[in-house]
Amino acid sequence: MVSESGRQVRVFRQSLVAVLLTVVVTAVGTTDAGVSSAAPSPRPTVADQRVTPAPAVQLPSQYVDGCDHHYGSPTQCVPVNFPPGTHDRCQWLRQHGLGSIPVYKRDQLKLDTNGDGVACGGGDA
Amino acid sequence: MQANATTPVIPAGVDMLAWGVSLAGNGTLTTDDYSQVEHSACATGSACTKGSWQVLSAQSPVRAIHAALLKNGNVLLIAGSGNDPNQFAAGTFKTSVWNPTTGAFADVSTPADFFCTGHVQLSDGRLLVMGGNKAYPTADHGYEGIKSSYVFDPTTNQYVRVNDLNTGHWYPSATELGNGDVISLGGLDENGNGSVEVERFYKAAGSWNTPRPTQTYRFWGLYPSMILLQDGRLFYTGSHVFGNNVSDGPGANLYNVDSGQVTNVPGLRLKDQRDQSMSVLLPPAQAQRVATFGGGNIETNVDANNTTDLIDLSGANPTYVPGPNLLTGKMYVSAVILPDGKVFETGGGLHNRADPVYEASMYDPVANTFTPMATDPVPRTYHSSALLLPDGHVLAIGNNPGDGSFDMRVSIYTPPYLLNGVRPTVTAAAAQWAYGSSQPVGTTSNVAIKSAQLIRPAAVTHSSDPNQRSVDLPITVNNNGQLTVSLTANPNIAPPGDYMLFVTDVNNIPSVARWVHVG
Numbered sequence: 001m002v003s004e005s006g007r008q009v010r011v012f013r014q015s016l017v018a019v020l021l022t023v024v025v026t027a028v029g030t031t032d033a034g035v036s037s038a039a040p041s042p043r044p045t046v047a048d049q050r051v052t053p054a055p056a057v058q059l060p061s062q063y064v065d066g067c068d069h070h071y072g073s074p075t076q077c078v079p080v081n082f083p084p085g086t087h088d089r090c091q092w093l094r095q096h097g098l099g100s101i102p103v104y105k106r107d108q109l110k111l112d113t114n115g116d117g118v119a120c121g122g123g124d125a
Numbered sequence: 126m127q128a129n130a131t132t133p134v135i136p137a138g139v140d141m142l143a144w145g146v147s148l149a150g151n152g153t154l155t156t157d158d159y160s161q162v163e164h165s166a167c168a169t170g171s172a173c174t175k176g177s178w179q180v181l182s183a184q185s186p187v188r189a190i191h192a193a194l195l196k197n198g199n200v201l202l203i204a205g206s207g208n209d210p211n212q213f214a215a216g217t218f219k220t221s222v223w224n225p226t227t228g229a230f231a232d233v234s235t236p237a238d239f240f241c242t243g244h245v246q247l248s249d250g251r252l253l254v255m256g257g258n259k260a261y262p263t264a265d266h267g268y269e270g271i272k273s274s275y276v277f278d279p280t281t282n283q284y285v286r287v288n289d290l291n292t293g294h295w296y297p298s299a300t301e302l303g304n305g306d307v308i309s310l311g312g313l314d315e316n317g318n319g320s321v322e323v324e325r326f327y328k329a330a331g332s333w334n335t336p337r338p339t340q341t342y343r344f345w346g347l348y349p350s351m352i353l354l355q356d357g358r359l360f361y362t363g364s365h366v367f368g369n370n371v372s373d374g375p376g377a378n379l380y381n382v383d384s385g386q387v388t389n390v391p392g393l394r395l396k397d398q399r400d401q402s403m404s405v406l407l408p409p410a411q412a413q414r415v416a417t418f419g420g421g422n423i424e425t426n427v428d429a430n431n432t433t434d435l436i437d438l439s440g441a442n443p444t445y446v447p448g449p450n451l452l453t454g455k456m457y458v459s460a461v462i463l464p465d466g467k468v469f470e471t472g473g474g475l476h477n478r479a480d481p482v483y484e485a486s487m488y489d490p491v492a493n494t495f496t497p498m499a500t501d502p503v504p505r506t507y508h509s510s511a512l513l514l515p516d517g518h519v520l521a522i523g524n525n526p527g528d529g530s531f532d533m534r535v536s537i538y539t540p541p542y543l544l545n546g547v548r549p550t551v552t553a554a555a556a557q558w559a560y561g562s563s564q565p566v567g568t569t570s571n572v573a574i575k576s577a578q579l580i581r582p583a584a585v586t587h588s589s590d591p592n593q594r595s596v597d598l599p600i601t602v603n604n605n606g607q608l609t610v611s612l613t614a615n616p617n618i619a620p621p622g623d624y625m626l627f628v629t630d631v632n633n634i635p636s637v638a639r640w641v642h643v644g
Contacts, residue, residue, distance in 0.1 A: 056292070056318035057344040061267025064313065064347070064367050066423030066477045067527070074210045074261035077527035081426040083476045096479050097528030105264040 068109055071119055072101045078109065078119070090120035167545045175499040176540045184533040186230050187219040189522045190240060192510045194582035195279035196250040196623035196640055199224050200512070200520065201233075203254075205240030208508065208525055210261045213238060222282055223535075225514050233282050237273050243297035243312070243348075244584045245592055248305035248328055248621035248644055252277040252584060254284070255309050255324065255333075256294030260317070267317040270295030274326075274333060288332045292322040296347035296366055299584075300591050303357055303616035304328065305644065308338070308382050311345035319344040319371075323382070339385040346371040348589045350404045351380070354438055355413055355617045358382070360390070362404035362417050366587045368424040369397040377436075377445065390436070392445030398422050398430050401456040401507075403588040407490045408466050409578065409597030410618050413439040414490065416448060418470055421456030423477040429456040435493075452495055455482040458588055459511035461519050462595045464578060464627035464635035465542050466490065469498065469519060472505025478527035481506050485538075501536045512583035512590075515625050515638040517543055542634050547571050549606075549630045551639040558643050561614030564598075568606040568628050568636070575631045576600070577610045579624035579643065592620070612643065619643050 062069055067077035076098060086092045090111060093099060101119040103112045111119035118124075135142070167173035188207030194200055200223045206213035218240075220233035242257040253276050259269035270293030275284040293315030300308050305328030314320040325338035345351075349372075350364035363370055363377040370376040374389040376396025381387075393399070402420025406413075415436050421429035433448035451458075455473030463469055471485040481504030486495040501521050505511070508525035518539055524532035553567030568574055577598040583590050596619040598610035608628070613619055621644025629635045 055342070056314050056316065056320055058318045059267070059313065061269075061313055061317035062262045062265070063424075064267055065262075066368065066426065067262075069262040069267075070264045073529055074263070075208045075525075076529040077478045079426050079477045079479075079527070080424065083426050083479070084428060097526065097530070 070104050070106050070108055071111070072098065076101070078111070080109075090124065093120055167541075169544055172499065172539070172541070173544055174541055175497065176538055176544070177499050178501050179537045179539070180503060181228070181535045181537060183228055183230070183535065185221065185223070185522060185535055186232070186533075187221045188508070188525070188531045188533070189221075189510070190508045190525070191242065191244060191584075191586040192512055192520070192522060193244060193246070193252050193584040194512055194514070195222075195252070196582065197279050198226065198515050198640075199279065200514075201252060201277060201279075202522070203235075203239050203242065203244070205235065205238040205242065205257055207531065208240060209531075213240075213258070213261055220284075225516070225518075225520070231282065233277075234284070236275065236284055236286065237271060241268075241295050241586075243294060243299040243309055244586070245299035245301050245307055246582060246584055246622050247276065247307070248301070250279065250623045250642070252279075253299065253307055253326060255290055255299060255326075256297045256312060258295055259293055259315055268295050268313055269293060269315055269317045270297075270313045270320065272315060287326075288334075290322070290324050291334055291337070292320045294320055294324070296587070297324075298345070298349045298351050298589070298591065300351045300353055300359060301620040301622065302353060302382070303620055305621045308351070308359065310351060311349045312347055319346075325382075339383060341380075341385045341387060343387065344371055348587050350589055350591045352404065352406050352415060352591045353617055353620060354379075355411075355615055357617050360415065360438055362415055362591075363393045363396055363399050364402045364404040364417050364420065364589065365399060366401055366589065368400055368422060370399060379443075390443055390445070392436065393417065393434055394432055394445070394447065395420070395430055398427060401458070401588045403458045403460040403470075404591065405460045405462060405468055406594045407468065408462050408595035410594040411597055411613065413437065416460075416468070416488065416490070417445075418460055418488075419451050419455045419458045419473065421454075421476070426477050429454040429473070429475050429482075431455070433488075449493060449495055452486050452497060453482055453484045455484065456588075457506045457509060459505065459509065459521065459585075460488075461511050461513050461583075462580060462593055463513065463519075463540060463542075464517060464580060464595070464638075465540075465629055465633045466576070466578075466595070469511075469538070469540065470495075471498075471501055471511055471519070471521060471538065472509050474504070474506030478507045478525065481524070499538070501538065503532060503534045503536050508587070510585045511538075512585055513580060513625075515640070517627075517635050517637065546632055546634050548634055549574060549628050549636045551626060551628055551636050554626055554639050554641055556640075556642060558612050558641050560612060560616055560619075560644065562612050563601065564610050564612060566608040566610055566626070566628065568608060570606050570628075570630050572630050572632060574600070574603060574606055574608060574628050575633075577608060577626065577628045579612075579619060579626055579641070580638070581620075581622065581624055594619075596624070616644060
């Protein structure tokens with residue numbers, strides 16, 4: 001992670017603007033230059049035949065599918081960003097088959113205004 | 126020498142046709158044979174020009190998130206847990222084999238969760254499956270990938286395990302190289318992070334990563350579309366799954382898998398809105414032209430776009446250029462190469478797992494135009510796919526909207542070429558073709574055969590089948606339909622494996638495919 005900081009910041013920056021505030025970014029570094037490149041040098045060499053995985057790029061993978069999994073079942077999708085022109089998010093969700101959605105841990109989209117643990121329920125504004 | 130001509134529709138009451146042949150120059154012209162064949166008129170209304178759809182009465186028994194055409198003509202439908210956490214919790218993973226001829230489905234024992242696995246046809250006709258799903262997301266953690274890998278054998282309908290990958294991969298790419306090896310890239314690893322591990326399956330060993338391939342330490346994203354070029358490099362088209370394009374620079378690259386060198390390719394518009402676009406190596410593969418259709422962004426959730434970008438990769442400094450717009454914006458698009466040299470695009474949606482687009486069109490790579498076609502009545506958005514069947518029809522399957530449901534209906538598209546006359550047939554061809562060889566192909570046809578091609582069977586998911594290609598077979602001899610065709614000597618043009626051999630007549634009507642093995 002430390003050695004991958006530049007790429008990590010880039011990926012975070014490119015991903016999920018709406019939920020960035022909930023993601024703890026622990027690394028600070030420069031972004032990739034975006035130019036043609038061969039393999040970066042401070043890595044194990046090509047000759048390194050160990051079956052040791054290359055260091056991964058950390059991602060906010062709970063949001064990788066664009067869905068906020070604080071809501072509903074893992075297979076359902078309350079989008080982290082609603083389509084352009086959506087004024088009533090609960091109405092949009094109901095129109096797409098998602099009404100009265102259980103909230104897990106944190107109502108970060110503010111869809112459970114009465115705090116009963118159900119987003120877009122009967123008592124929510 | 127043989128020439129063919131097709132008249133326009135002949136009005137009622139005409140009782141005689143006159144025709145002639147002329148040559149400019151000195152000499153003598155002798156016509157020693159001719160024939161007239163009635164070209165049966167299509168009588169199915171708009172289907173004659175737009176094709177037609179049929180929704181089968183039998184539904185898929187599994188959530189067909191992955192679909193692969195097998196060398197025996199059956200279609201492998203892989204669900205794994207099928208984006209259903211209850212199935213995952215129960216350890217219930219599913220696969221089915223569908224026989225398009227009989228309509229029968231056969232269950233296949235599925236040893237791991239292949240939901241969001243990667244897959245590619247191997248040179249021996251088995252399907253290599255790598256990675257899959259280790260965990261569903263919660264409020265605290267995301268999806269995670271598994272390390273395991275299997276090959277599916279169509280002769281036994283069984284998965285056989287091979288050695289593990291070096292990291293987990295959820296949403297990995299898979300591209301067969303000209304020597305039969307496979308490169309797999311990207312996806313999420315066993316901890317839910319972006320895997321930068323380059324994984325290589327060696328054909329000779331039948332196993333992964335010994336020796337460990339050249340590493341680039343580069344994150345290619347999820348299901349990065351990597352198309353093999355004639356010089357052996359991979360072209361990252363910019364088509365990917367989920368959110369922004371994570372590739373450096375302009376969003377498309379040339380990648381030398383041996384040296385690890387990566388070079389930027391300019392010109393792709395809306396690179397961060399190519400999420401679940403679809404890229405296709407346009408027919409013929411020898412032309413080295415790629416089209417990238419549509420796309421969106423599930424994170425920003427903008428309206429999906431209708432742009433098409435084209436690139437000719439045969440030159441020294443390839444650059445994407447704008448192509449004609451799709452008739453409507455869409456992500457989750459399926460693009461299928463047909464034997465008449467066109468590309469059929471179908472299905473799609475406008476937003477993240479929402480708002481299906483009921484539109485289909487035919488892209489003509491020569492005319493560079495889209496023509497509206499009949500539309501699938503079934504929504505085909507997230508987790509939908511389409512593929513060419515050996516009889517020339519197109520299968521469309523899957524749809525997984527944001528409410529968590531899954532549409533199990535199966536649609537079949539009949540292109541216009543199946544409604545406009547008698548089909549030619551392939552009566553004889555060798556089962557095994559060597560690179561650079563000349564191959565006799567026996568055919569029957571009412572009119573002359575115009576072209577012959579090899580089309581690689583699909584292995585598609587998430588609008589991604591980077592191995593899809595149609596290889597032109599130049600006809601060197603055409604003696605009353607008894608053809609001699611030439612297979613390329615370059616295995617990067619036609620990576621080894623099983624292919625569908627089609628012949629197409631001068632009316633653009635293709636035969637039913639005959640399977641041949643290349644390499």
